[in-house]
Amino acid sequence: VFIGIAWLESVALEHIDSVGERVLIIGGGNTAMDCCRSSLRLGGKDVKVLYRGSRDRMKSSDWELEPALEEEVELVLNHSPEEYIVENGKLVGMKFGVLEWEQGENGRLKSTKVGEVVIPCDTVILAIGQENSFPWVERDIGLDFDEWEVPVVDPTTYESTISGVFFGGDSAFGPKNIIEAVEHGHQAAISMHKYCHNESLTERLPYGMNLVTAKMGLHEWTFSNDYGYENRVDVPTVPMERRFKDINIEVELGFEPGQFKKEVERCLNCDIQTDFAAELCIECDACIDVCPVNCLMISENADEEVLRKQIKTPANNVEQALFVSEALPQTARVMVKDEDVCIHCGLCAERCPTAAFDMKKFTL
Ligand code: SF4
Ligand code: SF4
Structure with missing residues (x-):
C-alpha cells in the first residue's frame, strides 16, 4: 500500500x-x-x-x-x-x-x-487529497482559520490576518495545481517586497503585467541601448536578370551579419521603459543634463498645457500624456517626462546617482 x-x-x-x-x-x-x-x-x-x-x-x-x-x-x-x-x-x-x-x-x-x-x-x-494540518499554529496569536481549517488569506495580497505573514498554494486555498501555487508564490513575493519597503500591498501592477529591471551593472543593460540613427537597410535581393531562371530562387537574400547588427540597433526598445521613484530623487539634474533628446524637466507642478510649453523638445504627439511624478522630497517640485520623445536609451538611469531612474522591461 x-x-x-x-x-x-x-x-x-x-x-x-x-x-x-x-x-x-x-x-x-x-x-x-x-x-x-x-x-x-x-x-x-x-x-x-x-x-x-x-x-x-x-x-x-x-x-x-x-x-x-x-x-x-x-x-x-x-x-x-x-x-x-x-x-x-x-x-x-x-x-x-x-x-x-x-x-x-x-x-x-x-x-x-x-x-x-x-x-x-x-x-x-x-491518490486521495491531503488535508491541511496546522496543529502547530497556536490559535490565540491572531491568525484566523476558516471552516476548512485553512488560514484566512487576502486573495490579492496573500496576506493572512497577521500583518507580514503570507500564505499561498494548497495551504491557503485547498487543492489546486502546481501552476496556481507558483503564481500564489509570485504574488506573495510581490507583497513581501512591498511590505519590506513599507509600501501599500494593494497598490500593485494590474494582474499579468510585469516590470523587471533591465540593469545588469552600472553601465550594462539586458538590452542594447545604443540607438542607431541609420536609415532602414533594404534587404538584399537577387538581381532582376537572375530571378526568373529558376522557380526555386529565393528573391530576398536576407541581411549580411554586419547589416543585421545595424538594423537591430535601430530598435526603439519599446518594451523597455524608464521607471521613476520620486522618493529617491535628490534633484541633481544629472538625468536632464544627459538626456540626448531633452525630454526631461524638473519643474513646479502645473497643468499639462503649461508644462508642455516649458519642456525643451516639443512633442509631435500631444495625445500621449506627459509623465508627471509625485512631489520630489527636496523641493516638492515634480519630474516631468515626455514619453513620446524618449528613445529609451537608458542614459538617465545610468547617470542617476541614487537609482531614482531605472530601465524596466515590460511584459503583459
Ligand atoms: S531613456 Fe534616454 S531619452 Fe529617455 S528620458 Fe532617459 S535619457 Fe532621455
Ligand atoms: S539623476 Fe536621479 S537624482 Fe538626479 S535629478 Fe535625475 S532622477 Fe533625480
Whole structure:
C-alpha cells in the first residue's frame, strides 16, 4: 500500500521500478491519473481507478483522464474504500462500499451505501487529497482559520490576518495545481517586497503585467541601448536578370551579419521603459543634463498645457500624456517626462546617482 505522491516521487527518482500486476488506485484527481499510467509502465496488467463519486465530479482534467482510459485503465465509479483484505500477511484485495448519491435537504449531495464488493489486488495506491494540518499554529496569536481549517488569506495580497505573514498554494486555498501555487508564490513575493519597503500591498501592477529591471551593472543593460540613427537597410535581393531562371530562387537574400547588427540597433526598445521613484530623487539634474533628446524637466507642478510649453523638445504627439511624478522630497517640485520623445536609451538611469531612474522591461 503506497501513498500516491510519495510513490510517484520514488518512481521519478528510480527507487521504485516495478509494481504488482493487479493495482487499485484510490482517488479521482490528476495524481490518480499519474499513478495509474505509471503503474501500466511498471508492469501493472489490471489497473483500476476507483472513485467514490460520479465521473463529472472527478477532479482530474479531461486531458489526463482520457489518455488513461485510452490505455485501458478501468474506471470504477461510486465505490468508497472500506477495508484492506489481508491473508497470511499479504494484501489480496480491498473491500468497497457501493454508493448511490442524491441531493440532500441543504443542497449538498448525500450518499447511501447500497452494497459491498471485494476487488482482488496485490497493490493499492492512495491518490486521495491531503488535508491541511496546522496543529502547530497556536490559535490565540491572531491568525484566523476558516471552516476548512485553512488560514484566512487576502486573495490579492496573500496576506493572512497577521500583518507580514503570507500564505499561498494548497495551504491557503485547498487543492489546486502546481501552476496556481507558483503564481500564489509570485504574488506573495510581490507583497513581501512591498511590505519590506513599507509600501501599500494593494497598490500593485494590474494582474499579468510585469516590470523587471533591465540593469545588469552600472553601465550594462539586458538590452542594447545604443540607438542607431541609420536609415532602414533594404534587404538584399537577387538581381532582376537572375530571378526568373529558376522557380526555386529565393528573391530576398536576407541581411549580411554586419547589416543585421545595424538594423537591430535601430530598435526603439519599446518594451523597455524608464521607471521613476520620486522618493529617491535628490534633484541633481544629472538625468536632464544627459538626456540626448531633452525630454526631461524638473519643474513646479502645473497643468499639462503649461508644462508642455516649458519642456525643451516639443512633442509631435500631444495625445500621449506627459509623465508627471509625485512631489520630489527636496523641493516638492515634480519630474516631468515626455514619453513620446524618449528613445529609451537608458542614459538617465545610468547617470542617476541614487537609482531614482531605472530601465524596466515590460511584459503583459
Ligand atoms: S531613456 Fe534616454 S531619452 Fe529617455 S528620458 Fe532617459 S535619457 Fe532621455
Ligand atoms: S539623476 Fe536621479 S537624482 Fe538626479 S535629478 Fe535625475 S532622477 Fe533625480
